[in-house]
Amino acid sequence: MPRPPRPRGSGRTTLQDVAAAAGVSPITVSRVLRGERRVDGELAERVRQAVQRLGYVPDPAARALASARSSQVPVLVPLLSNALFVDLLEAVHRVLFPAGYQPLIGVTHYDTGEEERLLASHLAHRPAGLLVTGFDRTERSRRLIADAGLPCVHLMELSDAPGVHCVGFSQADAGAAITEHLLARGRRRIGFVAAQLDPRTLQRAEGYRRCLRTAGLHDPGLELLSAERSSIALGGELLQRLLTLRPDVDAVFFCNDDLAQGGLLAAQRLRLDVPGRLAVAGFNDLAGSAQMLPPLTSVRTPRAEVGHAGAQMLLQLMRGETPAEHCVRLSYEVVVRESS
Amino acid sequence: MPRPPRPRGSGRTTLQDVAAAAGVSPITVSRVLRGERRVDGELAERVRQAVQRLGYVPDPAARALASARSSQVPVLVPLLSNALFVDLLEAVHRVLFPAGYQPLIGVTHYDTGEEERLLASHLAHRPAGLLVTGFDRTERSRRLIADAGLPCVHLMELSDAPGVHCVGFSQADAGAAITEHLLARGRRRIGFVAAQLDPRTLQRAEGYRRCLRTAGLHDPGLELLSAERSSIALGGELLQRLLTLRPDVDAVFFCNDDLAQGGLLAAQRLRLDVPGRLAVAGFNDLAGSAQMLPPLTSVRTPRAEVGHAGAQMLLQLMRGETPAEHCVRLSYEVVVRESS
DNA sequence: CTGAAAGCGCTTACAG
DNA sequence: CTGAAAGCGCTTACAG
Numbered sequence: 001m002p003r004p005p006r007p008r009g010s011g012r013t014t015l016q017d018v019a020a021a022a023g024v025s026p027i028t029v030s031r032v033l034r035g036e037r038r039v040d041g042e043l044a045e046r047v048r049q050a051v052q053r054l055g056y057v058p059d060p061a062a063r064a065l066a067s068a069r070s071s072q073v074p075v076l077v078p079l080l081s082n083a084l085f086v087d088l089l090e091a092v093h094r095v096l097f098p099a100g101y102q103p104l105i106g107v108t109h110y111d112t113g114e115e116e117r118l119l120a121s122h123l124a125h126r127p128a129g130l131l132v133t134g135f136d137r138t139e140r141s142r143r144l145i146a147d148a149g150l151p152c153v154h155l156m157e158l159s160d161a162p163g164v165h166c167v168g169f170s171q172a173d174a175g176a177a178i179t180e181h182l183l184a185r186g187r188r189r190i191g192f193v194a195a196q197l198d199p200r201t202l203q204r205a206e207g208y209r210r211c212l213r214t215a216g217l218h219d220p221g222l223e224l225l226s227a228e229r230s231s232i233a234l235g236g237e238l239l240q241r242l243l244t245l246r247p248d249v250d251a252v253f254f255c256n257d258d259l260a261q262g263g264l265l266a267a268q269r270l271r272l273d274v275p276g277r278l279a280v281a282g283f284n285d286l287a288g289s290a291q292m293l294p295p296l297t298s299v300r301t302p303r304a305e306v307g308h309a310g311a312q313m314l315l316q317l318m319r320g321e322t323p324a325e326h327c328v329r330l331s332y333e334v335v336v337r338e339s340s
Numbered sequence: 341m342p343r344p345p346r347p348r349g350s351g352r353t354t355l356q357d358v359a360a361a362a363g364v365s366p367i368t369v370s371r372v373l374r375g376e377r378r379v380d381g382e383l384a385e386r387v388r389q390a391v392q393r394l395g396y397v398p399d400p401a402a403r404a405l406a407s408a409r410s411s412q413v414p415v416l417v418p419l420l421s422n423a424l425f426v427d428l429l430e431a432v433h434r435v436l437f438p439a440g441y442q443p444l445i446g447v448t449h450y451d452t453g454e455e456e457r458l459l460a461s462h463l464a465h466r467p468a469g470l471l472v473t474g475f476d477r478t479e480r481s482r483r484l485i486a487d488a489g490l491p492c493v494h495l496m497e498l499s500d501a502p503g504v505h506c507v508g509f510s511q512a513d514a515g516a517a518i519t520e521h522l523l524a525r526g527r528r529r530i531g532f533v534a535a536q537l538d539p540r541t542l543q544r545a546e547g548y549r550r551c552l553r554t555a556g557l558h559d560p561g562l563e564l565l566s567a568e569r570s571s572i573a574l575g576g577e578l579l580q581r582l583l584t585l586r587p588d589v590d591a592v593f594f595c596n597d598d599l600a601q602g603g604l605l606a607a608q609r610l611r612l613d614v615p616g617r618l619a620v621a622g623f624n625d626l627a628g629s630a631q632m633l634p635p636l637t638s639v640r641t642p643r644a645e646v647g648h649a650g651a652q653m654l655l656q657l658m659r660g661e662t663p664a665e666h667c668v669r670l671s672y673e674v675v676v677r678e679s680s
Numbered sequence: 681c682t683g684a685a686a687g688c689g690c691t692t693a694c695a696g
Numbered sequence: 697c698t699g700a701a702a703g704c705g706c707t708t709a710c711a712g
Contacts, residue, residue, distance in 0.1 A: 014705055025683050030707060038681055057464045061410060062705035064401035065688045080426040081627075089420065093447070102461070105445045107433070121442070124397045232628040265631050287421075288572040291605050354689055365699050370691060378697055402689035405704045 013056045022050035033058060060102075064126060073314065074122040075131040076106040076115060078198065082230075082258075083286050084303050085133075088155065091307030092131060099315055101128060108133075110198050116141045123148045129318045131310060135159055136199040151317030155310045156200060156303075158327055165317065167310040167328040169302060171200045174332045175207025178253055178281050178299050181334050183215055187251035187279055191222040193238045193263065194255035195230040201255045204283060208253055222246055230255075235262025240270070251279035251340070257286040257298055264292050264339065279340040294338035302330040353396045362390035373398060400442075404466060413654065414462040415471040416446040416455060418538065422570075422598075423626050424643050425473075428495065431647030432471060439655055441468060448473075450538050456481045463488045469658045471650060475499055476539040491657030495650045496540060496643075498667055505657065507650040507668040509642060511540045514672045515547025518593055518621050518639050521674050523555055527591035527619055531562040533578045533603065534595035535570040541595045544623060548593055562586055570595075575602025580610070591619035591680070597626040597638055604632050604679065619680040634678035642670040 015033075019026040024043055031039050032047040039047075050056070064070035075092055077085040089105060096103045106122060108115040116138050122130075123144055130145065130152040145152050154166040182190050192208045194201050205223070212218035224242045228234055235254060239262070242249060254260035260282030267274050274280050274294055282289060285298040309328050316323045355373075359366040364383055371379050372387040379387075390396070404410035415432055417425040429445060436443045446462060448455040456478050462470075463484055470485065470492040485492050494506040522530050532548045534541050545563070552558035564582045568574055575594060579602070582589060594600035600622030607614045614620050614634055622629060625638040649668050656663045 012705085016705080026705090027683060027707080028681090031682090034707090040681060043682085057460075059405070059705055060465050061401045061404035062688090063707075065399070065405050065690080066705075066707040068688070068707095070401060080420055080429065081423060083421060086420040090447075097461075102444075102465075104442075107430075120397075121437075125400050125442075232631045236631060261628070262631055265633060268633055288601070291572045291576060291602055293605060293608055352689085356689080366689090367691080367699060368697090371698090374691090380697060383698085399689055402704090403691075405706080406689075406691035408691095408704075 012059065013054050015056070015058070018047065018050045018054055018056045021054060022046045068126060069128055070126050071101050072104055072122070072125050072127040073101045073129045073131060073318075074104045074106050074118070074127055076108055076118060077133050078108050078110045080105075080107055082256075084284055084301070087303045088307040091304040092311045095308055095311035095315065101315075101318075103131075110196065112136065112138045112141065116144070119144050129153075129314045131155060131314060134199055151314055153310045153314045153317070155306050157203070158329055160327065163326075165313060165323070165326055167306050167313060167330065169306070169330045169332050170207075171203035172207035172210065174283070174299050174301065175204030175253070175255075176211040177207070177332070177334050178283065178297075179208045179211040181297070181336065182251045182253060182279055182281060182340060183211070183217070185251070185275075185279060185340055188217055189219065189222060189246070189248050189250045190217070191224065191242050191246065191249045191252040192255070193224045193235070193242060193252055193259060195226045195228050195234055195238070195259060196255075197225060197227050204255050222249055230258045232258055232262035232265070235259030236266030236269075237262075239263040239266045243270075243272075249278065251281070253281045253283075255283055257282035257284045257289050257296065260296055260298065261286075261289065261292055264294075264296060268293065275338065275340050281340050285335050290337065292339070297337045297340035298335050300333045300335050302332060305330050352399065353394050355396070355398070358387065358390045358394055358396050361394060362386045408466060409468055410466050411441050412444055412462070412465050412467040413441045413469045413471060413658075414444045414446050414458070414467055416448055416458060417473050418448050418450045420445075420447055422596075424624050424641070427643045428647040431644040432651045435648055435651035435655065441655075441658075443471075443651075450536060452476065452478045452481065456484070459484050469493075469654045471495060471654060474539055491654055493650045493654045493657070495646050497543070498669055500667065503666075505653060505663070505666055507646050507653060507670065509646070509670045509672050510547075511543035512547035512550065514623070514639050514641065515544030515593070515595075516551040517547070517672070517674050518623065518637075519548045519551040521637070521676065522591045522593060522619055522621060522680060523551070523557070525591070525615075525619060525680055528557055529559065529562060529586070529588050529590045530557070531564065531582050531586065531589045531592040532595070533564045533575070533582060533592055533599060535566045535568050535574055535578070535599060536595075537565060537567050544595050562589055570598045572598055572602035572605070575599035576606030576609075577602075579603040579606045583610075583612075589618065591621070593621045593623075595623055597622035597624045597629045597636065600636055600638065600679075601626075601629060601632055604634075604636060608633065615678065615680050621680050625675050630677065632679070637677045637680035638675050640673045640675050642672060645670050 015026050015029050019029045029047050032044045093103050106118045119141050133155050134157045156168045158168050159166050224238055282296050282298040285300040289296040289298050313323045355366050355369050359369045369387050372384045433443050446458045459481050473495050474497045496508045498508050499506050564578055622636050622638040625640040629636040629638050653663045
């Protein structure tokens with residue numbers, strides 16, 4: 001004998017309730033909500049009013065289950081303690097959230113293994129799209145992304161690989177540009193100080209080398225690379241180390257502004273004349289760099305623009321549209337201040 | 341006449357597949373996966389092996405739909421550009437993620453309206469729990485949280501309201517402590533410089549006032565409050581403004597380290613002797629403060645501990661357990677360096 | 681353009 | 697301790 005149905009409703013207003021209130025079928029409500037064209041204007045209006053009146057909010061879980069796609073968009077960045085990525089995330093959020101997607105911040109700590117674990121966990125939620133930083137990841141991460149069959153946009157770096165979508169700028173060119181600036185200022189023994197040694201840092205190093213080789217002034221002894229985490233304190237330490245190794249250095253390009261700010265503070269402590277004795281340049285032009293003593297020369301990088309354009313491109317892909325370009329190249333700017 | 345069933349499977353390995361492979365019913369698999377006690381050990385083992393062998397990953401959407409609870413845990417913080425909250429979030433993530441929950445970072449920009457919108461959007465996903473910053477929110481936000489009927493832990497501030505869960509420290513006491521330190525150094529005209537003017541900043545101001553009133557030295561003319569966003573640049577500007585208004589000031593307590601660092605740099609530009617002519621203190625003890633010239637005196641705040649303990653408390657609540665205390669009070673520490 | 685039926689992949693509630 | 701049935705709230709695929 002059949003048992004009577006047992007109510008398990010969450011008390012939540014459902015699409016059914018809206019349909020009943022509007023006097024249409026649930027499917028029609030679903031169509032209006034998802035913006036499908038082929039619904040009669042008058043019916044659609046009735047549905048919208050019922051939605052409004054009942055304060056209906058669609059259940060994302062039910063949606064995800066039925067459509068095999070959630071509204072989530074994981075955004076994987078290396079760090080939050082770098083203001084660069086915070087600016088990027090803010091821009092991404094401003095595009096995706098109003099469009100109805102849920103950007104989820106994932107932090108990899110520059111660890112490809114950690115990125116792989118994050119990816120596996122996020123992909124189980126069947127995200128609508130994916131935003132990742134750069135191209136340095138494990139083979140398994142690559143396969144996970146490919147097999148998930150979702151739109152993915154790579155941020156911060158450029159690539160001309162077929163089928164790859166990206167928005168970024170040439171880290172190498174930017175590194176070369178700031179080195180070029182130091183050369184133009186008459187510096188001849190230009191050092192390079194870097195930490196973290198992530199791919200983008202190494203690309204900047206390549207730009208530095210390319211520029212100095214062209215000028216016939218490349219000297220590997222003027223490079224100081226450390227795998228430690230970037231920090232203001234480390235910038236000071238590394239500068240002192242470089243000065244000990246090569247007292248003849250007349251300029252330093254720090255691979256980021258944190259290190260450069262630390263270098264500037266250390267120079268002050270050492271009573272080293274900047275820029276008289278030593279020119280100093282950073283990278284990213286973070287808040288605070290303009291306040292340093294002397295104000296820091298740096299490269300303004302378009303991280304907010306990268307986030308904005310990357311999110312826009314992903315939005316197009318998630319809607320099934322084809323972006324005008326696979327790869328958007330943005331520009332940077334050398335900001336010359338008193339430190340060089 | 342009934343139509344034949346149309347396959348719509350996602351190709352994904354399902355709980356059914358695991359059940360078939362293990363030779364048990366789907367419910368048993370579900371029980372093992374959720375760690376329900378009452379499953380025979382031998383059966384459970386067979387299930388675990390099948391899960392392993394098939395690489396089964398439960399579908400969060402199906403789970404959320406069936407159980408009316410997702411594994412999401414929104415964590416709402418005011419800003420990511422303040423390292424304080426990044427430290428907090430890192431700690432939260434380290435607790436929640438391994439426990440099977442998905443922490444979702446939400447940024448309110450110190451805007452209660454924005455918090456309300458974020459809350460509404462997140463609660464639609466039926467999160468398992470919620471982590472919010474402080475107690476300053478709209479009445480509607482409060483109601484949204486209450487009506488959602490989920491565990492919620494408040495971070496960074498303390499409250500003894502019944503039924504409220506929180507982990508934090510007394511911002512007022514910490515503000516009083518650093519003021520006390522300046523008094524102990526012999527300062528008598530101690531200024532207070534603040535920006536943003538969020539609740540915690542105002543609580544620090546109260547601590548400052550309480551301390552100076554007790555000493556009979558409170559002078560409202562030495563307070564400079566600005567609603568602008570905190571930044572290094574603003575710290576410098578505000579210091580200059582205060583010095584113009586009150587050239588007799590002999591110490592300044594900046595409500596955070598960003599402002600204090602800017603103040604220190606401005607003092608250098610103005611060739612103002614710190615701490616001889618002016619003592620300077622900050623709040624939060626951010627990276628970089630120890631590198632300033634002179635190194636900055638500050639208050640080390642337990643943000644990582646707040647994140648850790650707050651997430652732990654939430655974990656207990658989500659598991660239906662009762663935490664030992666409703667409110668965990670953590671301690672801070674005045675870090676004395678050369679600037680005072 | 682609109683709708684009735686089936687199904688997404690789980691868990692709940694009940695029974696044994 | 698274990699399981700068959702029903703249901704969570706949507707969308708898909710098909711029919712008209």
